[in-house]
């Protein structure tokens with residue numbers, strides 16, 4: 001039997017990639033794997049400190065290393081990624097790419113309304129300046145879309161609703177593929 005494909009969740013900071021991955025994993029009996037967690041355990045350093053001590057470029061190298069490791073060693077899993085992970089060259093080789101979309105203002109409002117908002121902002125170096133973050137969001141939008149096999153609009157949706165939609169769209173996609181054979 002061939003490798004069972006992973007599902008790779010991409011999207012901007014704060015859209016709920018980690019929570020969606022954990023719920024999808026629970027529903028499907030797969031493992032949830034988080035790229036930033038892998039980077040932190042490989043380097044024994046928090047993302048925030050990697051940025052502060054070694055700069056963003058070092059963090060992007062670590063993302064690429066993790067991406068190669070995932071391609072080689074991980075299958076049949078739900079992978080949540082950091083917002084900038086889409087820059088890794090082997091993204092589509094890791095699995096089916098699902099883009100969780102929300103517009104910038106909605107993302108910002110959701111983060112600010114979160115009971116743990118201070119912590120959520122503090123641990124994300126690229127969320128320290130709202131204008132700069134907005135700019136990153138608009139520059140990345142076409143790139144997320146180009147990288148995605150599937151796009152889901154997550155604004156105003158619960159994690160459960162997002163997961164329902166992902167499962168439905170993946171089933172549709174797989175039926176299309178089988179009927180093409």
Ligand code: S3P
Nearest residue numbers: 012013014036082083084124125
């Ligand atoms: C980043 C997003 C973060 C983390 C790092 C850089 C980005 O992950 O990887 O701070 O470039 O958008 P989340 O998307 O989980 O916040």
